[in-house]
Amino acid sequence: MPAIKHHAPITAPAEKIYHLLNTITGLEKWLRTEDGWKITGDEQPGGILTFHYKENGFHQMKVVKLKPHETVNWECTSGHPEWLNTTVNFAIEANDDKCMLSFGHEGWAEKTGFYSECHDAWGKYVAEIK
Template sequence: MNDIQHRVGIKSSADNIYQLLTTDSGLTQWWTNDVSGAGEINALIKFRFNGGGPDFTVVELLPNKRVGWQHSGSVPEAWIGTSIVFELVDDGEQIFVNFTHANWTEATDFMAHCNTKWAVFLLSLKDAAETGKGAPFPNDTQIDHS
């Protein structure tokens, strides 16, 4: 199996970051402007990008520490069976978000694309937490011309 991993230091409270990861209003500030369903364990979160997109079931919520999702849809196909974890680590100076998108069946160009896009969106999370203004889809940084 293959995993995407990132680590981003954010000058904000763990509670603020946790809210950005666990509520519809928080998620719309940094990933996509169309989110519904966030909130509790076993909730199905629907993330939409121009009408389509992935669904995730919330599988773990440790307040201010860890958020876990399991892919629960058929889109995109390469994400079937994958899971996402956001681990929040306070080092006294900042909160590190350790991100993992785990269990990819193979390393492909699409996985490489998603790796870069996750970096873009994690920097959007950083901006949302630090300044109150992220860059969620459709206002995110584009990484290709298609």
């Protein structure tokens, strides 16, 4: 199955990166409201986060796993049909005050035009995590 993968070196402690990935206030720092994003929901494991983007619809992501300062995993439960049952995974590898962030969006049925759009968009957004 195709998967979207991105890696980003970040000069920041793991605690900060983890906060940017697992809280609504953190997510809004790189999925900004001025760019058309609105994020609502429950940030806790088992909770559902809803990501609204302009008038283009939304995706609902179940928070599957949170491991403080290391891992954030979501599963798409609603939204674009190509996203259903895919998983979004963030892994933080800390080295003093620097981190390597590994991102994966896995479980795609096939590479389509929408897959390519999402690949490019995720690359842009992962680069915004600082």
